[in-house]
Amino acid sequence: CRAYADKWVDVQKEQFKRLGVMGDWADPYLTMKFDAEATIVGELLKFAESGQLYRGAKPVMWSPVEKTALAEAEVEYEDVVSTQIDVAFEIVDAPKEHPELIGAFAIIWTTTPWTIPVNQAIAYGPELSYDLLEWNGRKYLVAVGCQAQSMARWGYDPTSGEANLLKVIGGQHLAGAVARHPMHALGGFFARPRPFLPADHVTTDAGTGLVHMSPDHGEEDFIACKKLGIDPVFAVNDAGFYRDDWEWLPGQGSVINTKFNGADGPICTDLRAAGALLSASEFRHSYPHSWRSKARIIYRCTPQWFIPMDKPSGQVMDYPLPPLEPVTGALATALPTNGPTLRGVALDAIQNTRWVPERSTNRIRSMVEGRPDWVISRQRAWGVPIALYVHRKSGQYLVDPAVNTRIVEAFKAGGADAWFGADHQALLGPEHDLADYEVITDILDVWFDSGSTHSFVVEARYGEGARADLYIEGSDQHRGWFQSSLLESCGTRGQAPYKAVLTHGFALDGTGRKMSKSLGNVVDPLKIMGESGADILRVWVASTDYFDDVRIGKEVLAGSSDAYRKLRNTFRYMLGALSDYDEETEA
Numbered sequence: 208c209r210a211y212a213d214k215w216v217d218v219q220k221e222q223f224k225r226l227g228v229m230g231d232w233a234d235p236y237l238t239m240k241f242d243a244e245a246t247i248v249g250e251l252l253k254f255a256e257s258g259q260l261y262r263g264a265k266p267v268m269w270s271p272v273e274k275t276a277l278a279e280a281e282v283e284y285e286d287v288v289s290t291q292i293d294v295a296f297e298i299v300d301a302p303k304e305h306p307e308l309i310g311a312f313a314i315i316w317t318t319t320p321w322t323i324p325v326n327q328a329i330a331y332g333p334e335l336s337y338d339l340l341e342w343n344g345r346k347y348l349v350a351v352g353c354q355a356q357s358m359a360r361w362g363y364d365p366t367s368g369e370a371n372l373l374k375v376i377g378g379q380h381l382a383g384a385v386a387r388h389p390m391h392a393l394g395g396f397f398a399r400p401r402p403f404l405p406a407d408h409v410t411t412d413a414g415t416g417l418v419h420m421s422p423d424h425g426e427e428d429f430i431a432c433k434k435l436g437i438d439p440v441f442a443v444n445d446a447g448f449y450r451d452d453w454e455w456l457p458g459q460g461s462v463i464n465t466k467f468n469g470a471d472g473p474i475c476t477d478l479r480a481a482g483a484l485l486s487a488s489e490f491r492h493s494y495p496h497s498w499r500s501k502a503r504i505i506y507r508c509t510p511q512w513f514i515p516m517d518k519p520s521g522q523v524m525d526y527p528l529p530p531l532e533p534v535t536g537a538l539a540t541a542l543p544t545n546g547p548t549l550r551g552v553a554l555d556a557i558q559n560t561r562w563v564p565e566r567s568t569n570r571i572r573s574m575v576e577g578r579p580d581w582v583i584s585r586q587r588a589w590g591v592p593i594a595l596y597v598h599r600k601s602g603q604y605l606v607d608p609a610v611n612t613r614i615v616e617a618f619k620a621g622g623a624d625a626w627f628g629a630d631h632q633a634l635l636g637p638e639h640d641l642a643d644y645e646v647i648t649d650i651l652d653v654w655f656d657s658g659s660t661h662s663f664v665v666e667a668r669y670g671e672g673a674r675a676d677l678y679i680e681g682s683d684q685h686r687g688w689f690q691s692s693l694l695e696s697c698g699t700r701g702q703a704p705y706k707a708v709l710t711h712g713f714a715l716d717g718t719g720r721k722m723s724k725s726l727g728n729v730v731d732p733l734k735i736m737g738e739s740g741a742d743i744l745r746v747w748v749a750s751t752d753y754f755d756d757v758r759i760g761k762e763v764l765a766g767s768s769d770a771y772r773k774l775r776n777t778f779r780y781m782l783g784a785l786s787d788y789d790e791e792t793e794a
Contacts, residue, residue: 350416
């Protein structure tokens with residue numbers, strides 16, 4: 208792999224030279240160099256030594272196709288058609304002041320039918336009010352304001368006058384109510400009571416004002432359930448199938464398969480047979496996809512390594528890390544928010560950085576303000592490992608500067624692969640017994656790798672504390688390289704790694720379409736240089752407004768050719784006219 212990469216580095220180097228790009232071509236930075244990999248793991252260990260790492264089971268964006276967690280920068284959103292369903296959960300217990308709720312059906316609405324087999328609770332809005340309705344001989348509970356749109360999905364005709372409003376109940380009075388899962392007859396997990404719990408994220412913008420909760424597959428669900436001690440169950444495996452020992456639909460279909468989730472799929476079929484499915488229809492909405500496979504992703508609760516955004520810097524984590532397997536319980540403890548946090552330091556650094564164009568400041572700021580904790584682990588077979596030792600009894604990772612120094616030296620000598628074949632007892636030294644420790648083999652997120660480049664590109668060449676004058680990349684890197692570099696540097700140095708950041712648009716074809724091999728509209732710069740010379744491309748670049756997307760095609764390049772020809776001929780004429788000019792005698 209290294210030889211293959213080296214080959215293409217050399218090829219691309221020559222192409223950049225042909226374009227006239229200036230650079231230190233004799234000594235380019237390569238993340239696969241042993242020194243670079245050693246520096247990356249050294250940056251990770253800085254976070255560990257300052258207590259800015261934790262391992263917890265949290266819902267993260269997960270690709271069942273790549274079988275790994277994804278970073279924010281690896282996700283793109285596309286409009287899709289999903290199946291929206293309304294599902295009835297029978298209320299079996301209620302607060303004593305509202306006995307009429309018993310036997311009624313709490314109705315939830317969701318566009319992810321596959322999460323119903325992992326439901327553990329129902330959330331309500333304490334500030335909302337709820338209608339108790341009677342229709343077709345059954346009682347239904349929905350939020351005030353959601354009645355019309357919900358019942359329309361169920362097939363109710365408002366002109367029939369068949370539905371009756373029995374009572375309006377304040378949301379705060381739903382505390383203590385309990386429902387049962389529609390598939391309770393399966394026993395086991397499905398026979399457990401489903402408590403009603405308050406949640407701030409419940410609204411009446413869409414759905415029924417009641418939200419089915421699965422701490423395995425939603426960040427808000429995880430937080431709300433955690434307060435009641437409701438733990439994830441890890442029913443969905445890394446390929447997106449229910450576990451083989453799961454009581455409902457074990458291993459029968461991928462949860463991202465639209466047919467599996469469809470109105471005639473097994474989930475809706477079983478709910479319909481149980482008398483719990485009130486509606487199933489198509490629903491168009493924006494949904495996250497992996498930018499590599501282009502496949503849908505899911506939120507999935509898995510053990511991952513995180514850098515917290517809202518923990519005061521320099522404060523060591525005071526709670527133990529969970530073991531890798533098995534994982535039980537609500538594992539990530541709430542973090543304090545007082546003091547200088549990584550988010551706060553990063554936002555200050557944004558203000559102290561020049562952003563070109565200026566409007567891009569708002570883009571990076573909003574992304575940092577709203578981002579969750581930084582998940583830095585990946586489930587893959589290559590890359591720089593998370594080189595940590597976790598104590599088997601306490602669950603704490605080892606913080607020992609002497610051990611960390613030996614780890615970094617091992618990486619300098621053997622690269623990232625050194626960790627997997629290492630003599631770990633030798634790295635631990637005589638002070639620690641390998642039998643007491645678990646060797647972590649998770650791989651670092653590549654965005655952490657790229658976010659660390661300032662340490663071995665700038666500081667290694669110009670001294671510790673040196674910063675880049677300018678970072679340049681496309682506008683998509685506000686969620687990628689710009690942001691990971693910002694967070695890595697702020698977490699280890701308390702400042703941005705750059706003084707200014709310039710972002711440019713993307714090259715489109717002559718009609719304004721995104722270039723795609725399948726469309727056959729890719730403009731190859733090598734071909735242009737072969738036919739017209741590199742100067743044509745240089746003139747085109749110099750004449751573009753790079754703040755926005757730019758177009759390139761035959762007609763655009765024809766204009767560049769004309770401009771180049773005029774410039775060249777003008778200079779030729781002037782040089783010819785001045786051929787016998789003598790500066791000493793005629794100046």
